[in-house]
Amino acid sequence: MKSPLLQFTNKGIYCKEAKVYLDPWKPVDKAIISHGHADHSRWGHKKYITHHRNVPIISYRLGEINVTGKEWGETFVINNVKFSLHPAGHIIGSSQIRVEHKGEVWVFTGDYKTEDDGISTPYEPVKCHTFITECTFGLPAFKWTPQAEVFEDINNWWAQNRAEGKTSILFGYSLGKAQRLLKYLDTDIGKIYTHGAIENMTEVLRPLVDFPLTTLITKETKKEELLGNIVLAPPSAHGGTWIRKMVPYVTASASGWMTFRGARRRRAIDKGFVLSDHCDWPGLLSSIKETGAEKIISTHGYTDIFSRYLRTLGYDARTEATQYGEEENEAALASKSTSAV
Structure with a gap:
């Protein structure tokens, strides 16, 4: 049986063909990072690849690291696998990671929101076969006011x-x-x-x-x-x-x-x-529809409830366990402050 293009391992989301991890939570040789929050960008990787707007963020938070910045939509190839970064709209420099190999396309969102906040590059839907989505606010009760x-x-x-x-x-x-x-x-x-x-x-x-x-x-x-x-x-x-x-x-x-x-x-x-940097219920559903994906993987949030609902809509939907979810380690950020408060 053919292995999936992206696999969920004990270190993170792994592309075996490219020997690259997406937002890994344990130290690896090469990591593509969606954005700067601590649950997605961790210390200890030998090589970081991310959007150039995220470079100063993770450099500040993680210290001396080997990091390369990419432009939106810029294709970079690793072991015949095509990668590109696309706006996620979550925070400044946040990206969706598109992965393509032999005609198969997966998109990993990291965290994302569909409302344009005026400071982050607005979210753009990316066509794919498999869509890996958060569902932090994956309940109908969550519907944001403009x-x-x-x-x-x-x-x-x-x-x-x-x-x-x-x-x-x-x-x-x-x-x-x-x-x-x-x-x-x-x-x-x-x-x-x-x-x-x-x-x-x-x-x-x-x-x-x-x-x-x-x-x-x-x-x-x-x-x-x-x-x-x-x-x-x-x-x-x-x-x-x-x-x-x-x-x-x-x-x-x-x-x-x-x-x-x-x-x-x-x-x-x-x-x-009520103000969130994540999608609300309508935003999640509209984003999934716009991708054209048939397979949906929910990684963190109301994963079981959300996946069950997607299956009623005809999607091949399932969940995967990750270590995402805590938006950021505030204690660590506070300790970075050089001034007493």
């Missing part, structure tokens, strides 16, 4: 807090979500302050995107400076000692999980804004 409406709500929330003399603290992942929030905050309302992990990552990305001015919070930052302004911080910073200097404050989180009120209560957050 981001323009969400950002209007966020800025109105900030303006209300300012009128009440309170500091607004907005939590979002340091890579991806924080920059998306930053891009659309209304600086006519006040100043934007940042936790060190977000400030450092944003500085890495400033050559790629025109972001508003930010001010890093340090030990010298006074509570009076923060009143009425907004603070961007990673979720891991919630409950830390640094937050005490910001009283009186109001907290909020921007996440797809804010769809459920229970998630906000569990995280002890005052306000939740």
Whole structure:
């Protein structure tokens, strides 16, 4: 029986013909990396290949590595297997990985979203025979409001807090979500302050995107400076000692999980804004349809439920276990910050 073009192994997704892994979770000789989040780009590989916009991200996060950057749609051949990277729309520099050999085409999405966030290269569907997809939000309950409406709500929330003399603290992942929030905050309302992990990552990305001015919070930052302004911080910073200097404050989180009120209560957050860097239910289904693929493999999220539903639609759908899912290691990012907060 013919071996599949891509195999799921204990190290990661493996292309045997090319001796290359896609987003492996254990050290390998050669890895093609979809994007910079820690569950997809890990330390220890001998050779990294990724989109050139992701090069500064993984170089910052992983240190001294042997990395090559590629353009969108640029074909590179390894042992007669054709590879190319295509926009995933998840975060800056995020790619789908197309693999072709002897007329057979597979696409591995990594993580992706169909809504254009204005800072990432927008998602593009890629025709294939087999489509490897995440389904982080693979339930019908997840249907995103257009981001323009969400950002209007966020800025109105900030303006209300300012009128009440309170500091607004907005939590979002340091890579991806924080920059998306930053891009659309209304600086006519006040100043934007940042936790060190977000400030450092944003500085890495400033050559790629025109972001508003930010001010890093340090030990010298006074509570009076923060009143009425907004603070961007990673979720891991919630409950830390640094937050005490910001009283009186109001907290909020921007996440797809804010769809459920229970998630906000569990995280002890005052306000939740539903904003995700992943596909919602309609986005997943439309993306799969646009690929023309007959075989669908779900790797992380609501895999069993989603695959079962796809089978009712006539797809050859199954699941595979991976080590993807944690969007990023916030503790590791916080430790990269050179400034005390």
